[in-house]
Amino acid sequence: MRAHYLQHVPFEGLGSIEPWLKTAGYEITNTRFFKSPELPDLKTIDLLVIMGGPMSVNDEDKFPWLVSEKKFIGDAISSGKPVLGICLGAQLIANAAGARVYRNSVKEIGWFPINGISSDDQSVFRFPPSIKVFHWHGETFDLPYGATHLAKSNACENQAFQLGKSVIGLQFHLETTPQAAQDIVSHCCDELFPSPYVQIEKEILSAKPEMYESINKQMDSLLFFLLQSNG
Numbered sequence: 001m002r003a004h005y006l007q008h009v010p011f012e013g014l015g016s017i018e019p020w021l022k023t024a025g026y027e028i029t030n031t032r033f034f035k036s037p038e039l040p041d042l043k044t045i046d047l048l049v050i051m052g053g054p055m056s057v058n059d060e061d062k063f064p065w066l067v068s069e070k071k072f073i074g075d076a077i078s079s080g081k082p083v084l085g086i087c088l089g090a091q092l093i094a095n096a097a098g099a100r101v102y103r104n105s106v107k108e109i110g111w112f113p114i115n116g117i118s119s120d121d122q123s124v125f126r127f128p129p130s131i132k133v134f135h136w137h138g139e140t141f142d143l144p145y146g147a148t149h150l151a152k153s154n155a156c157e158n159q160a161f162q163l164g165k166s167v168i169g170l171q172f173h174l175e176t177t178p179q180a181a182q183d184i185v186s187h188c189c190d191e192l193f194p195s196p197y198v199q200i201e202k203e204i205l206s207a208k209p210e211m212y213e214s215i216n217k218q219m220d221s222l223l224f225f226l227l228q229s230n231g
Contacts, residue, residue, distance in 0.1 A: 002027045004045040006069060008053030008088060009034055011183040015175035016216040017049060020223055037065035039072050047082045047227065048073070050089030052173065054188060056139055057088070057095045070096045082226050083167045087137050090160075090169030097144035097163065104140040108155040109191060110199030111135075111207055114172060116151050124162050125225050127151045133215050134176040134207075136184055138191075141171075155197040168226055174219035177212060181205060 003026040005014055014021075014028075021028055026047065031039055050073065060066045074096040076083050085093040091101045112135055116127030127150060135153075143149055143161050150160035150168075159171045173180075185192075185201050194200055 001025060001046045002029060002044060003047040003049060004029045004040055005049040005051060007032045007051050008055065011187045012052045015177045015180045016219055017175045020220055033065050037068065039068065042075055042079060048076045050085040050092055052087030052089060057091050057101045077167055080166050084226060085169040086173060086175065087171060090171050091139060091141050093167060093169045094141035094144050099142040099144040101139055101141045104138060104156055106155050106197050107138040108135040108197045110204050111211065112153060112197060114151045114153045114159045117149050123165055124148045125150060125168060125222055131218065134173040137171055174215045176215060
């Protein structure tokens with residue numbers, strides 16, 4: 001089995017997803033767009049994971065590889081392969097599926113709760129009624145046609161969605177580890193102007209180990225669900 005991930009900047013990697021995939025027996029490969037935009041043959045991969053990044057899906061003039069990346073993601077969705085998108089990755093999925101991506105009314109950076117949207121449909125992933133997760137985003141998206149709304153927050157209505165059984169997009173980060181949080185703070189600290197939904201560096205990095213354990217367990221559950229649903 002082969003899991004391939006799309007990485008947009010050096011400081012936003014797989015985080016807790018990597019050890020989970022290794023334990024599950026996956027070979028892990030990647031496309032690092034900041035080095036080379038080369039994409040694999042879709043037939044050779046069994047899971048696609050799309051990571052975050054500070055650029056917008058609308059920045060095709062600055063980052064021409066976004067065009068081929070969105071086509072690749074659209075093809076992966078059409079093929080029925082499991083696809084997981086995180087933050088920018090979720091926005092790319094939404095855009096590849098025909099939905100609009102645009103600036104949110106506020107930035108959401110730091111540890112804030114999301115609220116799972118209840119559903120009786122056993123084929124969709126269910127988040128807890130409330131769980132505090134890690135955010136770092138200033139844009140949002142409309143839900144793609146046919147998507148199931150999975151989660152929302154006070155700052156951002158569309159926090160998570162599912163397309164069919166194979167595709168999940170998360171506006172927030174469940175894969176974040178203490179090192180990953182330190183890395184993104186170090187590279188993007190110029191965005192940390194205190195506001196109701198933006199925490200300062202000290203507050204972000206003072207999160208207790210239990211916070212990371214909680215979100216990483218949620219990511220484990222989501223990966224298990226996504227891959228079992230497509231087994």
